Amino acid sequence: MSEPLLRVRDLQVEFGLARGTLRAVDGVSFDVYPGEALGLVGESGSGKTVALRALVGLLPRAARITGGTVEIDGVDVGAAGEGRRRELRGTTVSMIFQEPMTALNPVMKVGEQIAEQPLVRLGMSRRDARLRALELMRLVGIPDPERRVRAYPHELSGGMRQRVMIAIALSGNPRLILCDEPTTALDVTIQDQILKLLQKLQRELDVALVFVSHDLAVIAQTCRRLAVMYAGQVVETGAVADVFREPRHPYTLGLLRSVPDFDAVRETLSSIPGSPPDLASPPQGCRFHPRCPFVQTDCLAGAIPLLELGDGRAARCLHHDRVAADVRREPVIVSG
Amino acid sequence: MAVAAEAVVEAQVIEHRRGFARRWYRTPSFVAGVTILGLIVLAALAAPLITNHGPTSQDLLNTLQGPSSKHWLGTDDLGRDVWSRLVYGARTDLKVAFLAVLFPFAIGTLIGLVAGYYGGWVDTITNWFVNVVVAFPFYVLIIALVFALGSGTRNIYIAITIVGWVSYTRIIRGEVLVAKRRDYVLAAKSGGLSDARILFRHLLPNVVTQAIVFACSDIVLDILAIVTLGYLGLGVQPPNPDWGRMIADGQTYLTTHWELSTIPGIAVVITALGLSLLADGLADLLRPE
Numbered sequence: 264m265s266e267p268l269l270r271v272r273d274l275q276v277e278f279g280l281a282r283g284t285l286r287a288v289d290g291v292s293f294d295v296y297p298g299e300a301l302g303l304v305g306e307s308g309s310g311k312t313v314a315l316r317a318l319v320g321l322l323p324r325a326a327r328i329t330g331g332t333v334e335i336d337g338v339d340v341g342a343a344g345e346g347r348r349r350e351l352r353g354t355t356v357s358m359i360f361q362e363p364m365t366a367l368n369p370v371m372k373v374g375e376q377i378a379e380q381p382l383v384r385l386g387m388s389r390r391d392a393r394l395r396a397l398e399l400m401r402l403v404g405i406p407d408p409e410r411r412v413r414a415y416p417h418e419l420s421g422g423m424r425q426r427v428m429i430a431i432a433l434s435g436n437p438r439l440i441l442c443d444e445p446t447t448a449l450d451v452t453i454q455d456q457i458l459k460l461l462q463k464l465q466r467e468l469d470v471a472l473v474f475v476s477h478d479l480a481v482i483a484q485t486c487r488r489l490a491v492m493y494a495g496q497v498v499e500t501g502a503v504a505d506v507f508r509e510p511r512h513p514y515t516l517g518l519l520r521s522v523p524d525f526d527a528v529r530e531t532l533s534s535i536p537g538s539p540p541d542l543a544s545p546p547q548g549c550r551f552h553p554r555c556p557f558v559q560t561d562c563l564a565g566a567i568p569l570l571e572l573g574d575g576r577a578a579r580c581l582h583h584d585r586v587a588a589d590v591r592r593e594p595v596i597v598s599g
Numbered sequence: 600m601a602v603a604a605e606a607v608v609e610a611q612v613i614e615h616r617r618g619f620a621r622r623w624y625r626t627p628s629f630v631a632g633v634t635i636l637g638l639i640v641l642a643a644l645a646a647p648l649i650t651n652h653g654p655t656s657q658d659l660l661n662t663l664q665g666p667s668s669k670h671w672l673g674t675d676d677l678g679r680d681v682w683s684r685l686v687y688g689a690r691t692d693l694k695v696a697f698l699a700v701l702f703p704f705a706i707g708t709l710i711g712l713v714a715g716y717y718g719g720w721v722d723t724i725t726n727w728f729v730n731v732v733v734a735f736p737f738y739v740l741i742i743a744l745v746f747a748l749g750s751g752t753r754n755i756y757i758a759i760t761i762v763g764w765v766s767y768t769r770i771i772r773g774e775v776l777v778a779k780r781r782d783y784v785l786a787a788k789s790g791g792l793s794d795a796r797i798l799f800r801h802l803l804p805n806v807v808t809q810a811i812v813f814a815c816s817d818i819v820l821d822i823l824a825i826v827t828l829g830y831l832g833l834g835v836q837p838p839n840p841d842w843g844r845m846i847a848d849g850q851t852y853l854t855t856h857w858e859l860s861t862i863p864g865i866a867v868v869i870t871a872l873g874l875s876l877l878a879d880g881l882a883d884l885l886r887p888e
C-alpha cells in the first residue's frame with residue numbers, strides 16, 4: 264500500500280482552563296490513505312472534533328497541542344510554521360462543518376464563496392473562477408447553478424447549503440476532506456443524499472475523507488475503517504464490518520446495542536449507564552470502568568494500552584475476549 | 600414533495616429580495632429622516648437657483664431689514680441676504696460634516712477590526728488609547744485641538760478624526776469579538792485564506808452595519824461641533840457663510856433683531872433632527888431578522 268496521506272501519532276491536545284488543565288485528546292493515533300474514508304466515532308465531548316481541528320492547526324485559543332505528531336502528505340504540521348500550515352489548508356486538506364447555516368458567510372453570495380479559493384489560492388482569473396464555481400455546483404448536485412450562484416446562504420434550504428459547503432471544501436482541489444458531523448443538522452432524507460454525494464465524490468475524485476460522527480449508521484454507510492473514541496482516547500479501531508460484527512471493547516458494544524435495530528436481530532434496546540468522565544480528572548485505570556459491565560479489579564490498576572488483535576484491529580480493553588464472547592451469545596446489528 | 604419545497608424556498612427568495620424596497624417606506628422615522636435631509640441637501644445643491652442674492656454681497660444701505668419679497672428672511676448687519684447665507688451655509692456645514700465623519704469612520708473601523716481580530720497586546724494598546732480619548736469630553740477636546748492647531752476646515756477634520764475614531768473602534772471591536780467566533784471565520788481559515796482577506800472580505804461586511812448607523816448620528820455631533828467652532832470664531836473662515844458664524848454675528852442684535860441668530864439655530868436643529876431620524880430608521884431597517 265502507498266504512503267498514508269495523513270499520519271497521526273500519539274496526538275495530545277490540552278485545554279488550559281481556570282480549574283486546571285483538561286486533556287481533550289490523549290494519545291490518538293491513526294492513518295488515512297489516499298482515497299480512503301475513515302470514521303471517527305464517539306459521544307459529545309469524546310475529543311473527536313478537537314482532534315479534527317488539531318489536524319489543521321485550527322484549535323480554539325485555550326487549546327494547544329502538547330504532544331505527538333501530525334503529518335499531512337509528508338509534512339509535519341506541528342513543526343511547520345503557520346505559513347506552511349495555511350498553504351496546506353484548502354489545497355491539500357479542507358473541512359466540512361456541522362451547521363452549514365453558520366459556516367457560510369451570511370452576507371456573501373454563495374457563488375463568490377465557492378469561487379474564492381480558485382481565485383486567491385489557485386490563482387485563477389475572475390472568469391475562470393466563476394466557471395469553476397458553476398462546475399463545482401453542478402458536481403455537488405445543485406440544480407440551476409446559473410441562478411443559485413447569486414443566492415445568499417439564507418435563501419437556500421439546509422440540504423442546498425450543505426452542498427454549497429461541500430463545493431467550497433472541494434474548491435481548492437484538496438486530497439483530504441475532514442467532515443465534522445456533516446449531516447447531523449439535516450433531515451434524515453437529506454442526510455442520505457448528502458452521504459451518497461460524499462461517497463460519490465470520494466470515488467470519483469479520489470479524495471480521502473475523515474468522518475467525525477456520533478452516528479454509527481452514518482459511519483457504516485460511508486467508511487471502511489473506523490476508530491471509536493472515548494474520553495479523549497481511541498478505544499477500538501478496525502474495519503467497520505469487523506467491528507460492527509464483533510466489537511471487542513465494551514464501549515463499542517454499548518454503542519452498537521443502543522442503536523435501534525429494525526431487523527429485530529435483538530429485541531432489547533439498551534443504553535450505556537452513567538455519563539462520560541470529567542476530563543480534568545479522568546478515572547484511574549481504564550477510563551470506561553465506572554460504566555463498564557465487564558469491569559474487573561485489574562481494570563483499575565493502571566492505564567490500559569491499545570492491544571493489537573490482528574487484521575488491523577486493536578482494542579483498549581484487557582477483557583476483549585469476554586466482550587467477544589458476550590457478542591456471540593447475543594449478536595449486535597449486522598444490517599446496513 | 601421536493602418540488603413543493605423548492606417552490607416555497609423560491610418564494611422566500613423573492614420575498615427577501617424585495618425586503619428592503621418593501622420595508623423602507625413602512626419605517627416612519629426613515630421616511631421622515633430622508634425627507635427632511637433630502638430637502639436640506641437639495642436646497643444646498645440648488646443654492647444658486649433658489650437665491651437671488653450672493654451670500655457674501657453686502658448692501659450697506661439696506662442693513663437689518665425685516666423679511667420682504669426682495670429679501671425673504673431679511674438682511675443682516677452688513678445688508679447680506681439671510682436666506683442666501685442660510686442656504687450657502689448648509690452647503691459648507693454639510694460638506695464639512697460629511698467629510699469630517701468619513702476619516703474617523705475609516706480609521707476607527709480599521710483599528711477596531713485589527714484589535715478585535717488579533718486581540719492580545721494589539722487590543723490592549725488600542726484600548727489604552729481609546730480610554731485616554733474617551734476620558735475627555737467630546738466638544739472640549741475638539742475645541743482645544745482646533746484652538747491649538749489653528750482655525751480652518753483642514754484642522755477641523757484633523758481634530759474630529761483624533762477624537763472621533765474611538766467610537767468606531769469600540770463599536771467594530773465589539774462586533775468583531777462576537778463575529779470572529781462564528782463558524783464561517785473558521786471555515787475561511789480552513790480554506791487557507793489570509794488574515795487580510797478574512798478581515799476585509801468576510802468580517803468587515805458582517806460588522807460594518809452598526810458603524811454606518813452610528814456614523815449618521817455622528818454627523819449630528821460633527822455639525823454641532825462645526826457650528827460651535829464657527830460661533831467661537833475657530834471654524835470656517837469668513838466671509839464663507841456658516842451657521843455658527845451667523846449665530847455669533849446675530850448675537851449683537853439679539854434684543855432688536857432676534858431672528859438673525861434664531862433662524863440659523865433652527866436650521867441646525869432641523870438638520871440634526873433629520874439625521875437622527877435617518878439613523879434611527881437605518882438601525883431598524885438594517886437589523887438582521
